[in-house]
Amino acid sequence: MEHSGTATVAERPEALLLQVDGREVASYVWRSRLPASTAPRPFLHPVRTLAGTLVTDARPHSHTHQLGISIAAPDIGGRNFWGGRTFVPGHGPAWLDDHGAQRHRRWLRHTDSALAHTLNWVDRDGAALLNERRSIACDPLTGDAWTLSVQTRLANATDGPLQIRSPAALGRVGAGYGGFFWRGPSRSEHVRVISPAGSGERAVNGTTAEWVAVSGAAEGREWTVVFTAADETTAADRWFVRSRDYLGVGSSLTWDRPLVLEPGGAVARHILTVVADGTLSDDAAAALAAAARSGP
DSSP: OEEETTEEEOBOSSEEEEEETTEEEEEEEOSOOOOGGGOOOOEEEEEBOTTOOBOOOBSOTTOTTOBSEEEEEEEETTEEESOSOEEETTTEEEOOSOBOEEEEEEEEEEOSSEEEEEEEEEOTTSOEEEEEEEEEEEEEEETTEEEEEEEEEEEEOSSSOEEEEOGGGGTOTTOOOOEEEEEOOSSOEEEEEEETTEESHHHHTTOOOSEEEEEEEETTEEEEEEEEESSHHHHTSOEEEEOSSSOEEEEESOSSSOEEEOTTOEEEEEEEEEEEESOOOHHHHHHHHHHHHHOO
């Protein structure tokens, strides 16, 4: 056990367990011992509903670089911090030896329901491109739902301008991923994607809807995950949504044009994820998103 004030949190060699009202709802793998091709980074998995239903996946066979809930980016200064193949304009996805990694530096706080730490995003030679401060908190919302708060501040650690790009910015239409990303469970039935922008991947991908919800079921247990932005800056980012090849929702740092951080420059984002038991209607999902934004 490690201690922070009077609160404690159970710790394994590489993971911290997070709780809501005494129930374990998530594990934060803060030091991942993964192949370089995955762009090793901290991630949340497993993440569960209050009833214990699993709502994340990590290292699935088809996309072994997708890790539960994480913060990742496919192109930062020409390095791949997403994992897997790199999109090359005029060629397509290709395996390159260009993967970076996120390294834990220092704990700022951790209790049984919240944590904060600093990280370095480094290239294959160990040179830092970004310095990050990350905060994660788990809060009760209703008797059937809880809220996961993920905040990040990314600062340019180099002495020159640093470009952050998605594959869409390099010509792959619709592939604007990079930033906060949730990988849903592979074995899901009755999958449904809804938002104020419409229903289904085609209607939601690339929009700035106020919230996005994904529902599914596994072994007869239904679940819904609702995503919403906690501030105006994050709300301006587009949603990246996949439901055909795999289940995934991301809040895109940059869609079809580069985001440039000048030396000393930084960006901050804050995503709220509501993890609920049952299949929610549009109105119920909207209500939970609004309740999460109003705070515990």
